[in-house]
Amino acid sequence: MTVKVNSQxxxxxxxxxxxxxxxxxxxxxxxxxxxxxxxxRNAAECWDCMACIKACPNGALETQLPFMLAGLGASLRPQLYKDKIRWICKDAQGRIEEFEIPRVIESAER
Ligand code: SF4
Ligand code: SF4
Incomplete structure (x- = not known):
């Protein structure tokens, strides 16, 4: 898997x-x-730790789930809040599911 950059x-x-x-x-x-x-620079070496996705202040990065797991176009993207992380999961048909978990570890916020 690897990350995808939203150029917008x-x-x-x-x-x-x-x-x-x-x-x-x-x-x-x-x-x-x-x-x-x-x-x-080398997508094959990305191990999907998601550190970059959570660090981006603009929500510009998301994980691309491979075809074998979820089909083309599927993605997983977190939105960080002070007290929780909302995960947005999109499947290959564009259906979106959201779920939230409490945020217990503070990551790099600026
Ligand atoms: S921070 Fe993690 S998810 Fe992001 S590119 Fe590096 S290895 Fe991949
Ligand atoms: S952290 Fe900055 S440079 Fe990196 S993906 Fe997000 S907006 Fe782009």
Whole structure:
């Protein structure tokens, strides 16, 4: 699996020394490309830890679930709140399910 960048939402995080997604990836897999947006340099090495997805302040990243698991177009994206994380799961037919879990560990918020 890997992450997908929403080009409508990714701002490139101007003003950051390193954008949150680039800074937090334990595999150093993300970079800012020539268009000023986040890009994964080697999708095969992404192990879906979701650190970058949760760190992005603009909700510009989501996990792409593979065809074998969920079908083309399926995705999983978290929305962070102070006290909870809302997970938005979209299946291959575009049906959306949302579920929430309490947030017990504070992650990198700016
Ligand atoms: S943190 Fe989000 S908005 Fe900023 S560069 Fe990364 S993907 Fe783009
Ligand atoms: S999901 Fe984890 S391993 Fe994959 S690009 Fe994001 S931070 Fe890196």
């Amino acid at each position: 939402r990714c701002t490139g995080c101007p003003g950051y020394v390193e954008p949150p997604c680039v800074e937090c990836c334990p595999g150093d897999l993300l970079l800012i490309n020539d268009q000023g947006q986040s890009e994964i």
